[in-house]
Amino acid sequence: MDLTALRTANPEHWAKAAAIRALTLDAVAAANSGHSGMPMGMADVATVLFEKHLKFDASAPQWPDRDRFILSAGHGSMLIYSLLHLCGDAQVTLDQIKNFRQMGALTAGHPENFLLDAVETTTGPLGQGLANAVGFAMAEEIQRAQYGRKIVDHHTYVMAGDGCLMEGISQEAIGLAGRHNLGKLILFWDNNNITIDGSVELSDRTNQVQRFKASGWQVIEIDGHDPQAIDEAITAAKKSKKPSMIACKTHIALGHAAQDTSKGHGALTDADQMKAAKEAYGWTTGPFEVPADIKSQWEAIGSRGAADRAEWETRFAEVSEQKQNRFNRAYAMDAPKKLSAAVKALKKQISEDKPKVATRKASEMALAVINPIMPETVGGSADLTGSNLTKTGDMGVFDTDNRKGRFVYWGIREHGMAAAMNGMALHGGIRPYSGTFFCFTDYARPSMRLAALSKIPSVFVMTHDSIGVGEDGPTHQPVEHLAICRATPNTYVFRPADAVETAEAWEIALSAKETPSVLSLTRQGLPTVRTEHKLSNLTAKGAYVLADAEAKRQVILIATGSEVAIAMEAKAKLEAMGIGTRVVSMPCMELFASQDETYRRKVLPAGPVRVGIEAAVRAGGWDRWLMGERGQDKKAAFVGMDSFGASAPAGELYEKFGITADATVAKVKDLLG
C-alpha cells in the first residue's frame, strides 16, 4: 500500500502516528516477540484521541477525573507503551521500551495495571477490557450522581478488536451498556478483518453495526486512518446519550509487507521489511530514536490536561471537607472507621439471639448494617437477587433515571458482571460486590482470575454453595468450586459457619485493598455456633478452636461452613464415648496459612487424629491441614464429596453422600483403631 497520500494529506498527524508505529516495530524486534500489527493499525485513532480528546495529564496518571483509556486488545500493548512514553509518562522511559517483555520491565507482554499507574486495567484475555470499561462507565455515572459534575465528569474510551467482539462476554457488556445508556462510554472497534487464523470470515460473518444497534448503541463507521474522520466521530460520540461504537476500518500492520494478513498480527522482526515499512512512513531515524520535534509535540499532548487538572483541584478544594474525605477514603479503598464497631455490635447481637439462618441470609443482615455506613459499596446480582440476598433497602436501583442507585440488576450475565465489578473497583471510589450461585463461579471465572491477578478487591457473593442446594441437582451443586477458588493465588475464599463468621468475613473482604474475596454461602439454615461473643475477628485468623476437647484430646475435627455444625454434633457423640474432641472452624484457609507457625501449631497440635469435614472435594486444599503438618493418612481422614451431587432434598443428599455426624464418628473410630 502506498502511504504517500496519507502522509502528505496530514503530515503533522502522520509524523506523530509514525512515532508509535516505529517504536512498536523496534520494541517488538528487540524482544523478538509481541504483536506489531495492532498498534500499527490503530496508531492514527490513538493519536487523534490523545491529541484532541482524551482528558489526561501524563504527569498525574491517577488524577481521579481523567478520562479512562482501556486497551481491551491487550496484545497490542506497545500501542499504550508508545503513547505513554511519547507523552512523557515518568514510568515508561525509553529503557522500558527497549526492555519490552523482559524480566523486571514495567512493559510486560500485556498491559498490567499493577505495574504501571497509567494502565487502567490488565488486559490480554479477550473481551475483558470491554466489559471492564462498562464498569468504569457505570462507576463514573454513579459518582457523578454522588459528587456532582464539577468533581466527576469524564469519558471511558476502550479499544477492542474482533477477538474481543467474538468472545461471549462482549455481548453481556454490550447489552449492559445499552440497557443503561452509558453515553460516556466510547468503543473503538479495530475493524481490520484479521484474526490469528486468517480472515474474520473464516469464523464469523456477524454484522457488528447491526449487532450493536440491536442493543441500543450509536454506531459511527469511519476510515480508521483518516484523522479528520476520527476527530469528527469522537466529537459525535461525546455528544451521544447512548454508548457509541466507532467502527474504524483499519489495516493491520499498516505499511508493512504483512499488512492485511494474519502474519501481521504477531511479531514483525524481519530487518528488511522493517526498513521498508519505516521508509514508507518517511521515518529516517535509527531504532528507538524519535526526532526531538515529534517528541516535544507528543509531550505537549501529555501536558495538555495539566490546566484541566489544576481547575479540578480548585473545584475539589471547594467541596465540603466531609465530601472530600469520603471521596479520598473511597479512592484509597480505606474502610470507614465505623465499620469495625458496626460489625462488633452485629456479632454481639447475633451471639445473643443465636438465629438459625442460612449464611446467605446472614450476609444480608451484615450488608444491612454495612451499606449505610459505606456509601462506596455497589451491590448486585446476576438475576438471583432474591436468592443471593445482596440487595439492602437503602441502596436504590441503578438505572437511567436513578444514577445514585447502588444496586445493579446485572441480568443473566455472571461473566460480564464480574468483569464490570473489576472495572468499577479499578475506576476508583467504588467497592463492588455481587452475587450468583456458587456453581456459576464457572461463568465468571476468567474475570475472577483477573481480579486476583490485578489485585482488585471485588467481592463475589456466591450462595447455594454445596449439595445443600438440594433438588436443583448436580448442575447447580458445587463440589470442586472451593478447590478452584482456593487454587487461585491472591484470593480469599470464605466459607463461614454461621452469622457471626459471615459478618467477620464481610469486614475482612471490605477492608482488603488488593485481594478479591469469594463468600461461599449456604442456601439452607445453619445454627449459630459462635454463641459466645468475642470482640476480635476470629475469621481473620483463618481457623480457630471453636470448641476444645472435654475428655483427653484424641481427635481434631476441622470443618468449614455448613459442616461445622456437623462437627459439633460429632464432637458431642465422641465426647459421650469418652473420646476428647476439638472442633476447629476454618472459614478461610488462605488466612490460616498466613498465620505464624506457632499459632497454626496451637490450633492444630501434633498427636490427635484429624478429620476434615466439607461438602466438597478433598482436593480443595485439605491434605495440607490433615497431613501436611503431621503424620500419615492412616491418622487423617476426610468426610466430603468425591463425585458430583444429585437431585433430591438436601437432608437426604447429606445422608446419601455420607456427610453426617455418624459418618464422622465412624471415621474417627477407624483412625483410632
Added chain:
Amino acid sequence: MDLTALRTANPEHWAKAAAIRALTLDAVAAANSGHSGMPMGMADVATVLFEKHLKFDASAPQWPDRDRFILSAGHGSMLIYSLLHLCGDAQVTLDQIKNFRQMGALTAGHPENFLLDAVETTTGPLGQGLANAVGFAMAEEIQRAQYGRKIVDHHTYVMAGDGCLMEGISQEAIGLAGRHNLGKLILFWDNNNITIDGSVELSDRTNQVQRFKASGWQVIEIDGHDPQAIDEAITAAKKSKKPSMIACKTHIALGHAAQDTSKGHGALTDADQMKAAKEAYGWTTGPFEVPADIKSQWEAIGSRGAADRAEWETRFAEVSEQKQNRFNRAYAMDAPKKLSAAVKALKKQISEDKPKVATRKASEMALAVINPIMPETVGGSADLTGSNLTKTGDMGVFDTDNRKGRFVYWGIREHGMAAAMNGMALHGGIRPYSGTFFCFTDYARPSMRLAALSKIPSVFVMTHDSIGVGEDGPTHQPVEHLAICRATPNTYVFRPADAVETAEAWEIALSAKETPSVLSLTRQGLPTVRTEHKLSNLTAKGAYVLADAEAKRQVILIATGSEVAIAMEAKAKLEAMGIGTRVVSMPCMELFASQDETYRRKVLPAGPVRVGIEAAVRAGGWDRWLMGERGQDKKAAFVGMDSFGASAPAGELYEKFGITADATVAKVKDLLG
C-alpha cells in the same frame, strides 16, 4: 387472562397442551420445588412440534436419525418429562413424574442425559443447551456429508429463554450457526419477557430479532399460543437455508394467578391457585390423572415416527457393511482396532528418533497418525490453529461448501467451542477435540464441567501450559489450571512429558467413552525421556518409574510434563553425589489414583523422601502423592509455583521461580538433613 378463546379455537390441541400444564403443576406441587411457569408457557409450542414436526419414535429414543429436541432452558424440565411420559417413553413412567426431583428418580431437577435416554443433553446452566445444539447441527451436517441423506437427515430443535440469550455463550453459538448456515437448526425463543428478578427490561433491552439477523439467522415472530402460527413457523423454518429463530411471544405460567410475573418462574404450589388454573384449562381430572383419550392421542404422537424409523432401518441395511460398521462403531464411541497398533508404531519411532519437540508438536504428530484411521474425529481451534497444532493435512476445513471438512475454525469462542464439542459428541458418530491456550480453560470452564458431569468424552487440547509461555506474561500463564481440572470429578488431566507420553495420552483420550480429557501441552521443546520403547501404554497407569535409583534409593522425584526433564537432570546431579534417586513420571493423577494399592506402593514405596516438581500450584493434587501415603512434610517438598507468573523469556522465568534441577537438589538435601 381468560383462556376460553384459546380453548374453544383449538379444543383438541388445547387438551393435549393442557395435559403438559396439569402434569407440570402436579409434579412441582408434589416436589414442592421446581419451575412451573416455563412448561406452562411453552406447552403449545412443544405440543405442535411433537405432534406435527418432530421426527422421533418414543419406543426408540436413541434412533440415530431422529430429530434432536434440546431444552436449553433446563429448569423447565417438567416440559420434557411431561412430553416423554405422555408419548409413552418407557423410562418416564407416571411414578417417575410423581417422584420428580426425589432421590433416585430419573426425573431430576434439571434434565440429565445420563439418566434418561431421550434427554439429548444435560441442561440447567443457561446458554449451554443452545451452544450444544450448534454442535448437534454441525454433527448432522458432517455426517450427512459422510453417509448421505438416506442415512443422516434430521433437524435440531432447541428451546431457549431470555436467560439463555443473555449469557455470553449465546452470542458465540449464534455467530457460529450463522457463519455456517446451519439451516437445520431451529431455535424457539420463549419470549415471555420475565426473568427471576422481574421484567427483562430490568437488565436488558436488546432487540433479539435484530441481533439474530445481524448474525445471519432467519427470524419468525409468532404468538406462542397459536397452534396454527406455530405450525406455519416451523414449516417455514424447515425450508430455510439459514438457521431459524422463532420468537414465540408467550405468557409464563399461562392461566395461573402468577401468569406474566417473575413469581410464575418458580414453584407454583398454592392449592387454590392450582385449582383455579386447572379450571381455566378445563382440566377436571385429579392430580396426575390424564384422561384416557388424551393419553392415547399423545401415545399416537409418540409412535408417529415408527414407520419413518422402519424405513430408515431398511435404508441403513442397504448401505455397505463397511459403512454400517463404521457408523455403528462411531456411535458406540468404540475406537478402531487399528488405533492401538498405530500408536505403538509411532511410539517406537519416537523412542528411536528421540526428537526434542514441544508436546503440542508431539500432539500434532500423534493426530497425523490417528486422524486418517478415525474418520469420526472432528478437530478445531479457538483461533489458535498454528499454536495448538490441532489441524492435520487430511481433515479439510468444515465450511458451507465443504460439509465433509473435519476441522473447525471456531473463532475466538472458547466457551461456545467447548459446548458445541459436547453437542457433537452427544449427537453421536463424532469424536470432537479442539484447542486453545490452557489459561483460557477459564473461558470454556462451564462446558468442560458439563462434559465431566454428563459423561461426554470431549478432548480439550490445551497448549501453552505453564510459565513456559514466556513473554506473554501472567495473563497467559496457567498456574492454577491443573488444579482446577484435577479437582473436577470424571476428568482425565494429562500432562505428558514427551512425544511418547503424548501419543499414549491421545490413545487413552480417544478410547474413553464417558470421560472427557484435558491434554495440557507445552509451547516449548522437550527432550524425549521415553528413549526405551515399551509396547504397553505406561500413561494408562497414571504414573510409573521412568528411571530408578542407581545408588541406594533415598529420594523419589515425582514430576509431570516439562518438569520431568528437570527431574532427570536433578537425578543425575544427585546420583553424582551418591544419592540414589528414582524419577517417577506422573502424566495423569486420576489414572494413578485408580490403580490398586500394590501398584501405587510399588511406584511410591515408603522410606525415601519425595519431591514433586510441577510448574503450577501445589494445590493441584500434590499433597496426596507427597504425603498422603506416608510420612510428614518434613520428608516431602514441592518445587513449583505459589504465585502468578511474569512476563519474560521462559528460561529466565524457570530460574526466577526456582523451578530448576539445582533448586530440586537443594530441597532434597534439606529433606535429607
